[in-house]
Amino acid sequence: MQRKITKQNNFYYMTAALVVLLLSASLVKSVADGMLETFLEGTIAATFLVCVVSLGIDKSWKRFMQALIVIWLIAAVLKRYTDIAHIDLLMLGLMFAFFWGTFSSIARQILFSGSVNGNKIVGSIALFLLLGLMWALVYLLILALSPNAFSGIEQSAxxxxxxxxAYFSFVTLTTLGYGDISPNTPFAQVAVYMEAIAGVFYMAIVVASLVSAGLAQKETQ
Incomplete structure (x- = not known):
């Protein structure tokens, strides 16, 4: 029997898609060079599609995200067949805008609203993954504009x-700080400690949201 995406399970699909994206990105270097861009871009496009379908109930969000996907796909094709300068920056900017829109839509649905259930808890995990992915894109943009911004990683596509x-972003977001990759320039350093601050506050906000929603649910019952 085919399962439909509803308000009771939509975040399960989205979180799974984000995890698959991260796992796929880790396998990119083991893929043949000629298939590298196609492999990763295909995975990102599939993730976009799952996000749009999962959040289809948010109509104001859906049209904007659909437009971003179309523009991103056009940019990916132009990158493949033309030599337009800074097309990579455009693609990274569009990805950031898409993930930010997804983050905002999920936050409106799960933080300080409604009762607590498994879908909302999984949605909070999706929020955390999106937060890490957005900061990873910020670091990629910084690296593209300033090749010496980070030590431990070389500028490339x-x-x-x-x-x-993405690894460095989540290490920073969770304040682990292994030190194998580190910021060199003042702007990169600001971006890194701002992410660490965001990670700490995210945990506090999510816990406060779940606790308050849980207490409200008990009072209602």
Whole structure:
């Protein structure tokens, strides 16, 4: 029996898609060079599609995200067949806008609203993954504009560095700070400690949201 995406399970699909994206990015360097961009871009496009379908109930969000996907796909095709300068920056900017829109839509649905259930808890995980992915894109943009901004990683096509920057982003977001990749320039350093601050506050906000929603649910019952 085919399962439909509803308000009771939509975040399960989205979180699974984000995890698959991160796993796929980690496998990119083991893929043949000729298939590298196609492999990663195909995975990103599939993730976009799952996000749009999962959040189809948010109509104001859906049209904007659909437009972003179309523009991103056009940019991917232009990158493949033309030599337009800075097309990579455009693609990274569009990805950031898409993930930010997804983050905002999920936050409106799960933070400080409604009762607590498994879908909302999984949605909070999706929010955390999106937060890390957005900062990874910020670091990729910084690296593209300033090749010496980070030590431990060399400037190359963003697809080749996506997994490493996602790793660095989540290490920073969770305040682990292994030190194998570190910021060198003042702007990169500001971006890194701002992410660490965002990670700490995110945990506090999510816990407060779930606790308050849980208490409200008990009072209602």
């Amino acid at each position: 963003w697809g080749q560095n996506f997994s490493q920057m």
